[in-house]
Amino acid sequence: MEQDLLIEQFKAGRLAAFKELHTRYAPNICGVIHTILRNRERAEELTQDVFVKIWDYRASYDASKGRFFTWVLNIARNAAIDELRSKSHKEQQLNLHTTFFVDMAEEQEEQTFGVDMNRVKGLIRGLGKKCHQIIELLYFKGLTQKESSDYLDIPLGTVKTRVRNCISRLRKNLVD
Known part of the structure; x- marks a missing residue:
């Protein structure tokens, strides 16, 4: 349909x-x-x-x-x-890194859930360290932008700028 x-x-x-x-x-x-x-x-x-x-x-x-x-x-x-x-998984999740999620995806190649995991891994690897940190904290660990700002000890405005920049880079990479 x-x-x-x-x-x-x-x-x-x-x-x-x-x-x-x-x-x-x-x-x-x-x-x-x-x-x-x-x-x-x-x-x-x-x-x-x-x-x-x-x-x-x-x-x-x-x-x-x-x-x-x-x-x-x-x-x-x-x-x-x-x-x-x-x-209350925040403390446990803070010990995880982006590489953990990439490795997990590699372990589950037979269960890709309809997602092109190679492309996702490539997009993540194509980002810099600062984007990795933001992605980890906001999307995988579930922290708010304010909590991420406190955790990274950087201003909230910097976190917001990094989020915008990372999303922009991901969009550009998706189009390319």
Whole structure:
């Protein structure tokens, strides 16, 4: 079924469309959550919670603001970070580095969850040390920009500038 029609039917409350979207996206969403939590069982549970949430909030999806998958991915990422914070994993997670996540991806080549892990690894490796730090703290460890600023002992404005610069470099690398 065409993606746009499927999403329209989903927004209209058609259960068949929801099931199809779940079939298409659940493995990828579970993979992202697992990357953040490092717990397969909890990632699977949280994936189901994310899909319940998107069903409940389906009317709030606006295609003019971004792709459907990006919308779901943001909900999943936020849920995983909330989970990390609720379990007080911050101290444990601070000991992890970007190389840990790249190595983890290499260990799970047979379970890429539909993501081109070689491309992701290449994009991460193509960034500098400062971008690695920001990506680790904000996206993998779930810290806020303020917490990252305190952890790195740099001004909050510097963290925000680095985030913008890193995102810009990633976008440029994706286009190239």
